[in-house]
Amino acid sequence: MTVKHFEVNFDGLVGPTHNYAGLSFGNVASQSNAKAASSPRDAAKQGLQKMKALSDMGLQQGVFAPHERPDTYALRRLGFKGNDHEVIHAAATQAPELFQAVSSASSMWTANAATVSPSADTSNGKVHFTPANLTNKFHRSLEPVTSGRILQSMFNNPRHFEHHLHLPDNDHFGDEGAANHTRLCSDYGNAGVELFTYGRYAFDSSKPAPQKYPARQTYEACQALARLHGLSDENAVFMQQNPAVIDQGVFHNDVIAVGNQNVLFYHQQAFLNTDAKLREIQNKFGEKELFFIEVKDSEVSVQDAVQTYLFNTQLVATGAGTMAIIAPTECQENDRVASYLADLVSRDTPIRQVHYFDVKQSMRNGGGPACLRLRVALNDQELAAVNPAVMMNDSLFERLNNWVDKHYRDRLAVDDLRDPALLDESRTALDELTQILKLGSVYPFQQD
Template identity: 80%
Template sequence: MSTRHFEVNFDGLVGPTHNYAGLSFGNVASLSNAKASSSPRSAAKQGLAKMEALHDMGMVQGVFAPHERPNIDVLRRLGFTGNDGDVLYKAATQAPEIYQAVCSASSMWTANAATVSPGADTADGKVHFTPANLTNKFHRSLEPMTSGRILQSMFANPRYFEHHLHLPDNEHFGDEGAANHTRLCSNYGNAGVEIFTFGRYAFDSSQPAPTKFPARQTYEASRAIARLHGLNDENTVYLQQNPDVIDQGVFHNDVIAVGNRNVLFYHEQAFLDTEAKLAEIQQKFGDEKVHFICVKTSEVSVADAVQTYLFNTQLLSMPDGSMAIIAPTECQENPRVSAYLDELVQRNTPIQKVHYFDVKQSMRNGGGPACLRLRVALNDDELAAVNPAVIMSDGLFVRLNDWVDKHYREELSVNDLRDPQLLTESRSALDELTQILKLGSVYPFQID
């Protein structure tokens, strides 16, 4: 029997303290919903429904555990003392901006958890993981250590998996993970072209850079990840984001482009030096044609693309060989974007279908379907070496929904986050979750 190859999507499970803090400068959706009341239970169930739907379509689907929030350990490092209730109260009253940051729900966007290179691309034939350091935002810079522990619990077998420490915690090596990384290939098991998209050069200020919003990914970080993963220069492309679209709210590349197999779906304003870089991708890809699907500004404006997250969609190869877009319902509700997608699936391209999903709780916090998942290309043996408890099944779907019903509040305001009882509820939920997913001790409160 021949070896099978998969692209597995590991979706971030929304945590029990899901909230809208509006912390992410440069993320238009996040800022526009700042401090609105959230529904942790609805958010978690929306995410689980998408995971189960993709599982039902025949996809291999995984679950990525949330982080603990509020982050009490960080507050103690910053000088807040007493019992946990005291720490929360002092932080909330004395430094509300810091307090809101350590309550952030941003770890739900698993596309920022790490960069992943499959064994077909790496020098040692192992799947390599490097957690993103997310240095550009304080609230996100709190994530890499826990993300690393979760990844090591999910992908524990050293025969198949190699884990790296995140890059140095410095803006020169700002790394945002898979949100700025795309892999094209003829087949998931074949060597592919890994595309690292960056916003600026850290050591050369003469190069183009945005002026309004920050460029979160640096060229130097992308090169470092490629070195760590043992990638070949002949199969790697470094592509700079257009600074003008970053200044229009395109904070990550996956807000303006998405790739899968032999398709790159992108907006015409997405990149610098587009024509030359697409030619480089095609040359490194080989004889098979890459389908470069360019959305013109006359068809969909950058503003509409950001508002609907047209490109923050999942582009999936279905079991029957066709390709489908997994889009948020915001795309369906926007007449220009909906009309574009209706027309797209009639063209002679691999993309033949659009499936719409309601992920409004995530969208309001600044992330669409693509933000919610980390893509990992695996073969049969590698998939068998993954912690089986994190792979979606009908039974796991039921058990996680019951777990959400048991532990999650229906509504949460920003003021609720200072309630010590919420911290107790959250820790109880996460402790039970690590048993369901067989992760061991990955949270600080379990380790200390």
């Protein structure tokens, strides 16, 4: 019997507290839109529309649930007392910056939820998941436990899936998940080469590191992930991100490079020691054809790449060895980037199409199409073992749109986060969502 293999995208569903608090130092888009009013309803619908469109293209598409916010449990750990509404009022009044952090809807960027290694690469032949600890930003460091619960509910068959605890909650092992991880392969069912990208060495300050913005991923974290997932030396490559581009707002590698199957699409300034690392990748990839598509400074500047998220696009396989780029409309609206993409699809590479999507609510908060999704390569047996209720189809698309219309606010200013009714609205919405997606009790308020 022929075994089929797929890459499945699991997109983060935008949460009810989607807002622009500008919490992420080093993320230029996030900071430039700080304090503007957001639309949680529009953000969620834009994300759902992208999920449905990819499903309609014949791709396997799933949904990743948002987190509970505001996080009153974190506030209690930090000394705020009383019932939930009293805790919210006290934190919003006494520590407004802290309160904004525990109200973030940043779990929408599911590329940061975990690092995933498919069964073709791992020593025990299982798909491995390690939630990212996200230690560099307080508001994101609240995510790994709930992300781990959601992942275990979605991939709950121990015959096929293995789940690890997130790395130690320490900046020495800062881990940002799939945003700094890329897998290249000739076919999703064949052993691949996993690229782990880091910004600094935690235990050697003499090595290159950015000076203006933080390097969120460490070399030591990348090594730990490869060990946990049972990867061999032959299918792991460790690459350092260029510190100079981190200091230009490239806070994750997926803002400056993206890969899929036999294509690595990257900017000229993306990495250190680029030529040597490309040779290492080619040697480990083997004799099959591999495309390194380098975008030069003269074609697209780092500034344009950051502003449009040219590389924070999805590179998806469309069949018969061809691929398509899923790009935000910001790429279409920038003359230089649009011209580059128009030329790219005419070249002799697997990339033959570009599809533009409006995800402005996410883009204004510092995340593009690739930030919204976690990629999981699965064979047909593994796919059959995934919780079927999270897989996108016409019925789920309609049901989730109705759910958003029922529960989400059309407009949310940062000051609205202190409204105690927002917590009640969010919990009501999430409780219903876990029933729609058949996740069980993954949220603290449900377990209480």
